[in-house]
Amino acid sequence: MDTLETRELRYFMAVAEELHFGRAAERLGMAQPPLSRAIQQLERRLGVSLLQRNRRGVCLTGAGEVLLHEGRAALDAATAAARRTRRAGGAGTPDGLRNRLVLAVKAAASHELLRKLLDAYAAEPDAAEIEVLPCGSCEQEEMLRDGRADVALMHMPYNSLAGFDSEELLTEGQIAVLPAGHPLAARRTLTLADVSDIPDLPLARWPRHGTYPPGPGPEVHDQTQLAQLIALGRTMAIIPDSARAWLWAEHTAVPLTDAPPVVTYVAWPAHSRSLALAGLIRTATQL
Amino acid sequence: MDTLETRELRYFMAVAEELHFGRAAERLGMAQPPLSRAIQQLERRLGVSLLQRNRRGVCLTGAGEVLLHEGRAALDAATAAARRTRRAGGAGTPDGLRNRLVLAVKAAASHELLRKLLDAYAAEPDAAEIEVLPCGSCEQEEMLRDGRADVALMHMPYNSLAGFDSEELLTEGQIAVLPAGHPLAARRTLTLADVSDIPDLPLARWPRHGTYPPGPGPEVHDQTQLAQLIALGRTMAIIPDSARAWLWAEHTAVPLTDAPPVVTYVAWPAHSRSLALAGLIRTATQL
C-alpha cells in the first residue's frame, strides 16, 4: 500500500529517463505493452498521474519529477544494500564486520595523502583489507551511494558532501599548469585574473556528472589527455597543489595566490556502522 | 540480479528484528513456510548466508547485520519516494514543485523561532503551504528519512544531522527548571555540578529513539507530564532557554552557566530539489 517495489521504480525510472515507452522497454529487456500496463498500475496505486501522454511521446508531471529524484535515491539504496551485503558475506570472515573496505578516490588525486593513509592504516592492529577504487571526476559520490564503495576521498568544492558524513583531512592551494615555454610560465605567482580569458590558452573543461560545462576550452576526461594538451600549448589547467606529482617536463606549475583552496575530506554513508570503517576514519583524522 | 525487491527487504527486516520466523510471519500477515522459503531464496540470490539457524531460533550473521542496516535505509527511501510522490500529485498543483511542505518540529520546542519562521515565510511572494508536524523526541530524523516530512527543525546535540543537509539557525543556553519552592530555586545561576545528583530531585529521563536511558529519575514522554512532576517537586529538568514559554507558575527557571549550548538547525534530505523547500530555507537563514 504505502511502499514501492523496486521493480516498479526501475520501470518508471527507465520511462522517465527515456521519455519513450518503446525505448524504455528495450532498455529493460521487455516488451512495451507490459511496461505501459505496469506504469498505469503504479499511477493507480499512488493515486497520482506521473506522465503526461501527449500526441508525440510523453513528458513528466510534477509528481513524476519528484518520483524521478526520490526513486533514484531509493534504487541506489537498494542496490547498495545488495552489494554491501554480498561483500560482507563473500569475504568469508565469520563476524562480517571486519571485512574488506572499498575506498573510492579520484584517480591520481591526493596521491601522497592516499599513500600515507594506506600505510598508517595497514599498521593498525586489526586493519581490514583496503581495496582502492579509482574513479573519474565526481564519481565518488555515485560509488558511495550505490554501494560500490564504502568510503571515499572527496575534494571540495568539486565534490558535494550532501548526504554523507565526513571529516576534513587536508587543505591545499591551487596551481596553474602552463606549457613550459609560455610567457606566463616565467612568473613566480599568478592570480585568477591573470589566467582567465587568455585567448591562446583557454581553460580545459572537465565533465561534471557526465556533462561538460560550456566554454571555449577543449573537453578532457582524464589527466593524460589534459597533460598532453597542456604540453602541446593548447590549454592550461588549475589544479590542486598535490597534483604536481603527475606533471611532465614540458609543464610549468605556478602558484595561484587567490584561487579557492581545495579541501580533501574522507566521506562515508551517514548510516554506516562498520568497525573497520571507524578504524580507517580514526587513522585518517590522526594523520 | 544485483538489486533487491522491497518485498524481500520487508521480509528479511521482519525476521531480522524478531529473530523468529513464526512471529515475523505473523507481523507480516502471512504464513511461516512461504516466509522461510523467501528468505532462503534471498540468501541464494545474494550468495551469502544471512541467518544462522541453530537449535532454538535464529541469529544474524555478519552479512545479516549489514543487510539489517542497509535494508532499513533502502526501505525508508522507498516509502519516502511513495509518500513524497503522492503528496506532490495529490495537492493538485499542476507543476508539482510548488506544493505543500511538511515541517517536522519537536513539539513545543523553539516555539518563538517557529512562529517567526512561519510568519516570515508566509510573507514571501510565492510561498508554499506549510504543514507543521509535531513529533516526539528525536522523531524528526525518522520523519525526514521515510518521507512523512520534507524539512525539520532539529536540536543539537539531541538530534543527529547525519545524512541530511542543514543550516544553523539559533544557539541558546540551557536553564534548570525547578519546583518554585526548592532551595536551589533562589539562586541566580547554577552549574551542572549544582543540579546533578540531588537526591530529592533526580533528573527526569526522556526516551531517546524509543528507549529510556538508565537513571533514578522518573520516565516522562511529554512536556505536560514533565511540567506536572516538576510542579509536584518530584523531579527537575534541563531544557533550552526558549522552552521558558511553557513553564507554569509553580516552576522556577535558573540559567545554567556551564551547560552545553543547544543549537537549532533546519535540516532536509540531502537530495532534495524542491523550489518551495529552497525558499523556506532561504527565509530561515535570513531570520
Add this chain to the structure above:
DNA sequence: GTCCTGTCATACCCGGTGGGTATCACCGAA
C-alpha cells in the same frame, strides 16, 4: 529411555499476475 513442544524446512497445490504477441486508436507528416 519416551514423550511432548516448539522450531524451521519440505511437499504440494492453487490463483493472481507479470510478461508475451497481436492488434487497435490516435496523431502528424508527407
Add this chain to the structure above:
DNA sequence: TTCGGTGATACCCACCGGGTATGACAGGAC
C-alpha cells in the same frame, strides 16, 4: 488520403508467491 510511429487494449500462458499439511530435529520434563 495514406503511412509511420506512438501508447493503449485484448487475450493468453507460465511462473511464482502464498496457502495448508506435514516432516525433521532438538530440548526439556519425567
